[in-house]
Amino acid sequence: MDARSAPASIEELLDRILEVSDGLPKRLKQCADYVAANPDRVAVSTVAEMSEAAGVQPSAFMRFCQVLGFSGFSQMQRLFRDSYAQNWPDYATRLEKLRESGAGSPSALLAEFVEAGRLSLENLAKTLDPRTLDAAIKALSEANMVHIVGMRRAFSVASYLAYAFEKMNVPTMLHDSVGKLDSRHAIRAGDAVIAITFAPYSPETVALAEAGARAGARVVAITDALASPLRPVTPLLLTVSEADFGDFRSLSATLSLAVALVVAVGTANRARKNGIS
Amino acid sequence: MDARSAPASIEELLDRILEVSDGLPKRLKQCADYVAANPDRVAVSTVAEMSEAAGVQPSAFMRFCQVLGFSGFSQMQRLFRDSYAQNWPDYATRLEKLRESGAGSPSALLAEFVEAGRLSLENLAKTLDPRTLDAAIKALSEANMVHIVGMRRAFSVASYLAYAFEKMNVPTMLHDSVGKLDSRHAIRAGDAVIAITFAPYSPETVALAEAGARAGARVVAITDALASPLRPVTPLLLTVSEADFGDFRSLSATLSLAVALVVAVGTANRARKNGIS
DNA sequence: TGCAAAATGGAACATATCTTCTATATTCGG
């Protein structure tokens, strides 16, 4: 243990944690990880609370503080309490403050997008039809392979779906247009297609969804209005209306829907496998 | 004095203060004024500190808390502490339960994710430092070219940033790893890098950010904790803590931040061009 | 495998902090 004095700022403290973290015994490392991940809790918690959250005994947490160069928890906490002043917690107040910082200022913009995201989420919870969701999940979990297509702004949703399905061990193919290779013939009967598109609708996405339907695949659409061009293609239409701000849409609701879809499908698949074996 | 119960939120508390403030005796009014003006200190101070700052005796401050309907200072403080610490429930285990019990209908699942997204957005508004945001936008708008890197779950954010920057006519390069081509040498002095990574941090992303910094580019990090491996790389650290579920995170807050970033940079660039021409 | 060093858990101890109580001061109405 070195005899250096206590860190004088939170940055210094985090540096020190990063630095010693690897050479720390198990319990002390738990403390280090917890503090590094939740530095904001230090200011308003007791050692008992901190240590419980980190999964260690209070005494272990004390030793951790001392390894960092503090005399004890109280001294370390003082550091966090002193720098606490600016982070004033209340959401409504804070949002108001951000907005007031000047129309067009970055913070004001952020406030608008946060608000838009929140509205979208609320709206999603209210309007999505559970039966359609159930049917979509059934179709996806029965598929041999899930094809995902979404271009331009919908591509981030598509790539997230691909990532999440992979994590869930669901066979997946992400149809990007790298090299303009035409991948539509990869879709077979018994597969499923998730097509994501918002106005102005991407023709490639619609075309691929149609090709999938013709090939005998079930198609799940994530789109923004009942008038979407995907409407004629499939009855499994999940509509998400995001509150946009300017030309951009936040995608908050769309992504939440995507995660829910993946987790539900992953769970259904796992249940089915267990049932069969 | 009325016998109503204690306020359940900070807004309620501030309302109540406003309401009773006029009919309060001198010392108690001092307390009311001080709390109304410095609500952020309540969570991290002792009665002794609060009362001294308000210019009264501790006992006077106690009486003030009781007039408000609390049993004492501690109870009032708990209100402030709870609202500060992002005490969102443990979604990982909550979802695990939902899934294992099989009782979790897809819509219930969706509701969970919507709620998680909402909390993440609130938290973003509460914790993001406007000055860091301003500095990040300045760095990005001064860059000749914006490089974007984010792997795995962060890739959807990266791809969305690329899409939006393109829309805004900001020169952009998305560093995917298609073909495992090493693109780090494309980064030059005068460029900027946006690196997005969340625990478990992707080594490629960190490496590319470091390479960028060495090449003389400004680096903006979007990450999840102050202890992120990107912190040593750059002071422009935008931290977004999403409520996450093991391998998944809703990304609602991250994407809102991304849009705000892009629009602000686009606007700044346009203003600059107009100013020059 | 056995030993020594280090780490850990839990309880005992010390201290800081909150809370209450009462004598004194102040205010307000007649």
Add this chain to the structure above:
DNA sequence: CCGAATATAGAAGATATGTTCCATTTTGCA
């Protein structure tokens, strides 16, 4: 101006919290 009601200050008491110590367990090394 006087008396009753209320407010206040300060200190004493109760409680929560931080801190230390030591027996036990675990780890690392020969």
